[in-house]
Amino acid sequence: xxxxxxxxxxxxVMVGTDRSEAADRAVQWAAGFADRYDAELFAVEVVVPQYxxxxxxxxxxxxxxxxxxxxxxHFVRQVAGDRGHALVVIDTDPALAIVRAAEQKAxxxxxxxxxxxxxxxKFLLGNIPNRISHSAHCTVIIVNTAHSTGEQxxxxxxxxxxxxxxxxxxxxxxARATHIAAVMAKHGLKLFSQSNEPDISIxxxxxxxxxxxxxxxxxIFSKLGxxxxxxxxxxxxxxxxxxxxxxxxxxxxxxxxxxxVSEQELRVPWEDVxxxxxxxxxxxxxxxQVHRATLESGERVVVKVQRPTARMDIEQDLALxxxxxxxxxxxxxxxxxxxxxxxxxxxxxxxxxxxxxxxEADNIERMQVVLADYNRLAVPSVHRDLSTSRLLVMxxxxxxxxxxxxxxxxxxxxxxxxxxxxxxxxxVDGFFHADxxxxxxxxxxxxxxFLDFGMxxxxxxxxxxxxxxxxxxxxxxxAAFLTDVxxxxxxxxxSSTLDVARFQSEIGEVMAKYRTASLAEMQIGxxxxxxSAVSLRHGVPLPASLTLAIKALAQVQxxxxxxxxxxxxxxxxxxYLMRLMAKRMGTAFNPKTLLYQSQKLKVxxxxxxxxxxxxxxxxxxxxxxxxxxxxxxxxxIVRHTGRRLALGLTAAASIxxxxxxxxxxxxxxxxPITFGIVGGLLTLGLVIDxxxxx
Numbered sequence: 267x268x269x270x271x272x273x274x275x276x277x278x279v280m281v282g283t284d285r286s287e288a289a290d291r292a293v294q295w296a297a298g299f300a301d302r303y304d305a306e307l308f309a310v311e312v313v314v315p316q317y318x319x320x321x322x323x324x325x326x327x328x329x330x331x332x333x334x335x336x337x338x339x340h341f342v343r344q345v346a347g348d349r350g351h352a353l354v355v356i357d358t359d360p361a362l363a364i365v366r367a368a369e370q371k372a373x374x375x376x377x378x379x380x381x382x383x384x385x386x387x388k389f390l391l392g393n394i395p396n397r398i399s400h401s402a403h404c405t406v407i408i409v410n411t412a413h414s415t416g417e418q419x420x421x422x423x424x425x426x427x428x429x430x431x432x433x434x435x436x437x438x439x440x441a442r443a444t445h446i447a448a449v450m451a452k453h454g455l456k457l458f459s460q461s462n463e464p465d466i467s468i469x470x471x472x473x474x475x476x477x478x479x480x481x482x483x484x485x486i487f488s489k490l491g492x493x494x495x496x497x498x499x500x501x502x503x504x505x506x507x508x509x510x511x512x513x514x515x516x517x518x519x520x521x522x523x524x525x526x527v528s529e530q531e532l533r534v535p536w537e538d539v540x541x542x543x544x545x546x547x548x549x550x551x552x553x554x555q556v557h558r559a560t561l562e563s564g565e566r567v568v569v570k571v572q573r574p575t576a577r578m579d580i581e582q583d584l585a586l587x588x589x590x591x592x593x594x595x596x597x598x599x600x601x602x603x604x605x606x607x608x609x610x611x612x613x614x615x616x617x618x619x620x621x622x623x624x625x626e627a628d629n630i631e632r633m634q635v636v637l638a639d640y641n642r643l644a645v646p647s648v649h650r651d652l653s654t655s656r657l658l659v660m661x662x663x664x665x666x667x668x669x670x671x672x673x674x675x676x677x678x679x680x681x682x683x684x685x686x687x688x689x690x691x692x693x694v695d696g697f698f699h700a701d702x703x704x705x706x707x708x709x710x711x712x713x714x715x716f717l718d719f720g721m722x723x724x725x726x727x728x729x730x731x732x733x734x735x736x737x738x739x740x741x742x743x744x745a746a747f748l749t750d751v752x753x754x755x756x757x758x759x760x761s762s763t764l765d766v767a768r769f770q771s772e773i774g775e776v777m778a779k780y781r782t783a784s785l786a787e788m789q790i791g792x793x794x795x796x797x798s799a800v801s802l803r804h805g806v807p808l809p810a811s812l813t814l815a816i817k818a819l820a821q822v823q824x825x826x827x828x829x830x831x832x833x834x835x836x837x838x839x840x841x842y843l844m845r846l847m848a849k850r851m852g853t854a855f856n857p858k859t860l861l862y863q864s865q866k867l868k869v870x871x872x873x874x875x876x877x878x879x880x881x882x883x884x885x886x887x888x889x890x891x892x893x894x895x896x897x898x899x900x901x902x903i904v905r906h907t908g909r910r911l912a913l914g915l916t917a918a919a920s921i922x923x924x925x926x927x928x929x930x931x932x933x934x935x936x937x938p939i940t941f942g943i944v945g946g947l948l949t950l951g952l953v954i955d956x957x958x959x960x
Contacts, residue, residue: 276303281377282364282398283311285338288411292379295409297345299377307346310353310367311338312360331356361397368402376402379411446483446586453479473508480512487583488512488552490613518550519573524557527571531657538562539652543569552576553620553720558662566664567649570623572656580617587613620720623658629719630660636695637716640687642680644713663717665710669828676712681829684714685838688822692815693734694846696725700814702822723814729755733812734846737839745774752801755808764804772800916948 281296283289293309300307313331335354342350353371357363368376378395399406453475480491495509524543528536536543544558548568553576559569573579591610619625627648637643646661653659671677684707691698699706699716700723708715725733732755739748749770776796798808798816808816826833 276300276305276374278306278308278371278373279303279375279377280308280310280364280368280371280373282360282379282394283309283338285311285334285341289379290341291411292377292409293342294345295411296377297342297350299375299407300346300349304349305374306349306351307342308351308353308367308371308373309338309342310355310364311335312363313354313356314358314360315356328356361394362401364394364398365401368404373404375405375407377407377409380408449479449482453482469504470508473504476505477508477512480509490583490587490617494613516550516552518547519555519571521545523574524555524571527574527656528569531654532652540569553580554623554658559659561649566662567659568646568662570658570660572621572623577621580621584610584614584617616721622655623653624655626658626719627653629722632697633699633716633719636691636697637687639690640683642676642683642713643687643716645716645719663708663710663715665708665715667704668707668709668714668825669704671709671829678830678833680709680712680714681826681833682838684822684829685826685833685835686842688819689737689839689842692723692725692819693730693737696727696730698723698725698815698818700818702818702825704825704828707825723811723818725811725815729809729812733815740777740839743777745770745777748777748797749773752797752806752808755812764806769800769804769806772804773797776800 279296279300281293283293296309297307311334313327313334315327331354335352338354339350339352342352353367355363355367364376364378376398378398380395395408399408477491480487491509491512495506495512525536532539539562541560541562541564543560546557548556548558550556552573554570554572557569557571559567561567587610591607627650630645630648633645637645646663648661649659671680688698688702699719700721701718702716706717708717732751735751736748736755739745739751749766752773779796798813801808823835826835
């Protein structure tokens with residue numbers, strides 16, 4: 267059975283060339299193809315003008331084009347004989363010029379090479395072979411014009427590696443370690459050995475030296491420093507402040523690298539998916555680079571492409587850090603300053619997470635659910651079908667920085683929602699955007715869009731409850747209760763050495779400082795940051811997830827202050843906490859919840875009674891507990907406590923019964939009312955008994 271080409275009459279073949287060595291090979295291939303069908307061969311060369319044709323330089327270009335035509339005609343006759351023809355065209359668009367020439371000559375087959383004609387070099391501006399194949403009305407053949415000796419090619423000669431085929435990582439640890447040691451020595455660093463210097467100015471100088479060394483060691487070490495800057499529980503405050511100033515000076519990826527990674531992940535030529543990609547990156551980071559692009563459907567997107575060597579570079583430096591931790595990380599002198607094992611674990615987890623773009627896509631989709639109740643907040647949509655672990659394709663947010671948002675009700679509403687959403691993200695959902703600096707917040711369609719979900723934070727259930735209590739204590743200006751909540755958060759077990767009174771006094775000073783500030787200076791985020799610093803000074807550092815949440819809250823506080831300087835963060839926090847508590851109370855009094863909780867209480871009560879019976883020997887075979895009470899006061903206390911416990915349990919049972927019967931559709935109305943009155947009277951009796959005994 268004949269193929270498509272053999273089943274049709276081919277009389278004219280055209281081939282494009284720019285007279286490069288690779289393009290000449292395409293002409294030779296086309297000549298052989300035309301000879302097979304005894305067809306005419308037209309070789310077309312496009313000269314891109316640099317000057318207007320009416321100028322002196324433009325006329326010179328036309329003269330050179332005529333000379334090029336003669337040269338091309340001579341070459342074509344050499345490879346195709348009398349059937350060969352040459353055509354030189356002056357045009358600013360080579361792809362469309364070749365397509366128009368093919369139509370004018372009514373060719374049956376158009377041949378282009380995948381190498382040469384500046385095709386792949388200018389791929390981001392519009393790949394010529396691809397554009398020809400999409401625009402021509404005749405059959406188009408793109409031939410591989412690389413040498414058979416193994417020359418690197420583009421176009422159809424593409425390499426696709428599955429995840430299982432990625433070469434194994436073999437770090438050159440010795441050479442890298444030597445370089446790191448040399449840089450550290452150059453900057454006079456001794457691996458934090460003098461970080462406990464009491465002079466703050468000296469510690470600051472050492473921190474600056476460390477920052478300079480990390481910047482010189484390259485983008486990976488800069489990234490390590492940036493990650494560490496979010497952990498004041500692991501490093502001294504002077505180091506945290508300096509590391510937060512680190513800048514990753516990363517050269518942009520080459521176009522060929524962008525092509526390589528994109529096509530390895532897409533497993534098809536990039537031009538089959540994208541209509542165009544902007545050659546200028548929006549951002550070039552340590553791990554990835556971001557470009558604007560347009561899909562074949564015309565939709566505008568942004569493409570995040572991972573650097574080809576990102577994983578290898580990170581694994582190499584993490585391997586070195588692990589060796590360092592194993593060798594010297596447990597030395598007491600070093601551990602007094604920095605927990606190296608915790609540092610390594612945190613860095614490894616954070617960086618490996620950022621290397622997998624699928625996790626970032628999951629974060630974006632999860633945040634969509636978290637922000638569903640806020641009509642002024644949004645996140646970009648993700649093209650899951652085009653995204654992989656090293657390639658992320660998202661909706662382009664075509665907006666402006668939030669500080670440039672136009673004045674009006676939408677801006678005011680967005681400011682309040684942005685701040686309130688962070689209370690919800692941290693306290694309710696336990697999942698928050700951990701890097702909400704102004705560059706990651708854009709204003710578009712009267713909404714604030716969150717960008718870059720490479721760094722998110724998680725807060726556990728118990729910690730969320732403690733943080734809720736902390737915010738309520740701040741709201742009520744209760745320094746004593748705030749101190750207790752802080753100890754609950756940190757599980758402080760060094761109370762024998764901790765100066766609790768001094769700690770509480772400093773917490774109170776921080777609260778007073780911010781609560782008496784002007785409206786524009788009322789910032790809960792910075793307040794929590796100062797509280798964290800106080801905790802660190804007293805040896806009770808807050809949990810790592812909370813310190814990250816505090817930093818994020820401080821950043822978002824600054825953003826909302828720019829959007830609406832009159833916004834009172836305490837008012838936002840207070841009203842949100844009241845709504846949250848009311849919602850929780852409503853859930854607690856739901857009949858289903860009451861029934862569930864009553865059954866849990868019943869089971870736990872029975873188990874407690876059984877445990878007491880076993881303990882006092884009331885059950886056969888169990889141990890006997892005999893206690894002779896000789897103190898009348900102690901007997902009174904036991905008797906009074908038993909009476910109060912009976913009153914409390916009976917009152918609670920009556921209130922529960924009132925709730926159950928009220929929810930029933932078959933119970934008379936007087937029943938829940940009666941239970942409610944009984945419960946109220948018993949509660950009143952309990953209160954009176956308590957007041958009489960104090």
